[in-house]
Amino acid sequence: xxxxxxxxxxxxxxxxxxxxxxxxxxxxxxxxxxxxxxxxxxxxxxxxxxxxxxxxxxxxxxxxxxxxxxxxxxxxxxxxxxxxxxxxxxxxxxxxxxxxxxxxxxxxxxxxxxxxxxxxxxxxxxxxxxxxxxxxxxxxxxxxxxxxxxxxxxxxxxxxxxxxxxxxxxxxxxxxxxxxxxxxxxxxxxxxxxxxxxxxxxxxxxxxxxxxxxxxxxxxxxxxxxxxxxxxxxxxxxxxxxxxxxxxxxxxxxxxxxxxxxxxxxxxxxxxxxxxxxxxxxxxxxxxxxxxxxxxxxxxxxxxxxxxxxxxxxxxxxxxxxxxxxxxxxxxxxxxxxxxxxxxxxxxxxxx
Amino acid sequence: xxxxxxxxxxxxxxxxxxxxxxxxxxxxxxxxxxxxxxxxxxxxxxxxxxxxxxxxxxxxxxxxxxxxxxxxxxxxxxxxxxxxxxxxxxxxxxxxxxxxxxxxxxxxxxxxxxxxxxxxxxxxxxxxxxxxxxxxxxxxxxxxxxxxxxxxxxxxxxxxxxxxxxxxxxxxxxxxxxxxxxxxxxxxxxxxxxxxxxxxxxxxxxxxxxxxxxxxxxxxxxxxxxxxxxxxxxxxxxxxxxxxxxxxxxxxxxxxxxxxxxxxxxxxxxxxxxxxxxxxxxxxxxxxxxxxxxxxxxxxxxxxxxxxxxxxxxxxxxxxxxxxxxxxxxxxxxxxxxxxxxxxxxxxxxxx
Numbered sequence: 001x002x003x004x005x006x007x008x009x010x011x012x013x014x015x016x017x018x019x020x021x022x023x024x025x026x027x028x029x030x031x032x033x034x035x036x037x038x039x040x041x042x043x044x045x046x047x048x049x050x051x052x053x054x055x056x057x058x059x060x061x062x063x064x065x066x067x068x069x070x071x072x073x074x075x076x077x078x079x080x081x082x083x084x085x086x087x088x089x090x091x092x093x094x095x096x097x098x099x100x101x102x103x104x105x106x107x108x109x110x111x112x113x114x115x116x117x118x119x120x121x122x123x124x125x126x127x128x129x130x131x132x133x134x135x136x137x138x139x140x141x142x143x144x145x146x147x148x149x150x151x152x153x154x155x156x157x158x159x160x161x162x163x164x165x166x167x168x169x170x171x172x173x174x175x176x177x178x179x180x181x182x183x184x185x186x187x188x189x190x191x192x193x194x195x196x197x198x199x200x201x202x203x204x205x206x207x208x209x210x211x212x213x214x215x216x217x218x219x220x221x222x223x224x225x226x227x228x229x230x231x232x233x234x235x236x237x238x239x240x241x242x243x244x245x246x247x248x249x250x251x252x253x254x255x256x257x258x259x260x261x262x263x264x265x266x267x268x269x270x271x272x273x274x275x276x277x278x279x280x281x282x283x284x285x286x287x288x289x290x291x292x293x294x295x296x297x298x299x300x301x302x303x304x305x306x307x308x309x310x311x312x313x314x315x316x317x318x319x320x321x322x323x324x325x326x327x328x329x330x331x332x333x334x335x336x337x338x339x340x341x342x343x344x345x346x347x348x349x350x351x352x
Numbered sequence: 353x354x355x356x357x358x359x360x361x362x363x364x365x366x367x368x369x370x371x372x373x374x375x376x377x378x379x380x381x382x383x384x385x386x387x388x389x390x391x392x393x394x395x396x397x398x399x400x401x402x403x404x405x406x407x408x409x410x411x412x413x414x415x416x417x418x419x420x421x422x423x424x425x426x427x428x429x430x431x432x433x434x435x436x437x438x439x440x441x442x443x444x445x446x447x448x449x450x451x452x453x454x455x456x457x458x459x460x461x462x463x464x465x466x467x468x469x470x471x472x473x474x475x476x477x478x479x480x481x482x483x484x485x486x487x488x489x490x491x492x493x494x495x496x497x498x499x500x501x502x503x504x505x506x507x508x509x510x511x512x513x514x515x516x517x518x519x520x521x522x523x524x525x526x527x528x529x530x531x532x533x534x535x536x537x538x539x540x541x542x543x544x545x546x547x548x549x550x551x552x553x554x555x556x557x558x559x560x561x562x563x564x565x566x567x568x569x570x571x572x573x574x575x576x577x578x579x580x581x582x583x584x585x586x587x588x589x590x591x592x593x594x595x596x597x598x599x600x601x602x603x604x605x606x607x608x609x610x611x612x613x614x615x616x617x618x619x620x621x622x623x624x625x626x627x628x629x630x631x632x633x634x635x636x637x638x639x640x641x642x643x644x645x646x647x648x649x650x651x652x653x654x655x656x657x658x659x660x661x662x663x664x665x666x667x668x669x670x671x672x673x674x675x676x677x678x679x680x681x682x683x684x685x686x687x688x689x690x691x692x693x694x695x696x697x698x699x700x701x702x703x704x
Binding site: 065068069070071075076077081082085086087088089092093094095097098101102284285286287288293296297333335338339340341342343345346347348349 | 427429444445640649697
């Protein structure tokens, strides 16, 4: 054996040893990261139904019809699916939705996907749950435009094909077409809209479900402190927080108007600029960002968060990693959301 | 054998003979009716593509995305699917659609389903084909709201995820994002939207595909003269005709405004109150009826046609039969229409 061959072999052995050790270290890091992640986040449940708000097949089917039906809103041209479009991951890609009678909604429309995971609804948290959100939307000036719930139920009663699905969904009620039941039905449908993602597979133990870059992003997401608010099953949606801890948010977002946040609802000075922390599930598919849709890209949104919440200028490489992690929160759309139901045939009558 | 048994047997034999003869007569009637129908109508083809307007998979996939995408219209809130909703059989159930900037369309939105079967597009026939319709809609004041096609292509170019599908659909073009190609892509998608119905099975020889009542309705439809205009593959959509042959149409429809029909386009007095004869496929699922959506139910629409086109008061029983026949024109929705594509992620930016 020549000297150079021996030297070559020694180098190769050393290289292999280094690689093996480094791989073991990586594996240890991976295991530690997974453990950290499992302590902070939870994978999706099978359903978002509860004993009070069960996702019975009849309610879900009815709720799906009502969700896609524009005929019961004031002018018959706006449905839940107008602002929560299947093609756009349950959003409309607008900063602020254009609703009934061309009225602009006051805040950005969040996706309906996984919305039932949030502890309250709406950016201000002024809707208790999905059912409350729907019930208030029935008479919302932007969403439906009707002056009272009776105007909505009259519309639905006029579509004969709704009689049977309402009877099936609320079998023990003599007069099932009520605003409470519309809330329960659409709520039940929305409580089925879960989107399992690579991150859920990861949390269940499949570390390879995240790319190395996404795993680095997850590590950053935890160590930088993002996960102290964006945690739990929703990766957010579990608490209220002030937007703009170290700097006024609008200086970073370029918001054209200043939204005072939950203060607008409670009038409590402690709630000034306080918003519900949004779930980050499907964030990559649901631009624009923040309560006013003032930021168009996810990179920019992460940068803004670093600046106004953490007081840091996050390096571009780090932003890229965090965005890669957020991409792993993009889930599979439910078939019952991607496809529209066939609605009972009836025209929107003039003079209704 | 007792007398009464003999008599009973004779009666039974007679009854059976009568039934057999009557069945043979029915069978002969059925065969004759089928023959008549086959001479007047044609079952759906496999595709509505043509050598000039091929339905290549890449074009269809791109067209489907553009069809469901609201982001390229003026305010980013109106897509083709706004007025042509999957849940409502390709319509919006409104008398007249509410389009961009809350502008009301001048005429009722027909379904996009099977639209490629019609010899021209729009009630006035002022669109040559589907591709022409789309191209003009790109700068339509109601449908898109943009002043010129460049505004549309700029919007689409701003969504990075469209670059690749356009390149695939128009592989030999250096700059494929053009209004002509948008027309070709959406047109190609629409040319796949066929809805096979029980009547198509009937025309292929399966007489049992229509109920006895629907067959009676078909017979009426032919003998009353409906089929002289509503014929061919589309059961209509093959010619222009004056609406209101024996009586001014608005006296029967209660139309709030008088639409002068194709005259508005050609300025030829011969075109006064002349409209494209609409296809009746899926009529039962696409109320309201006529160019202005002035009639809410199919029963009433058939009655109006009897009155203003034929000068007859059709008996209710006959209307019921004709409506049963029209119900057999309700087809199966294509999966690519019922379900929405996932659009490339990008926000509608303010100030676009």
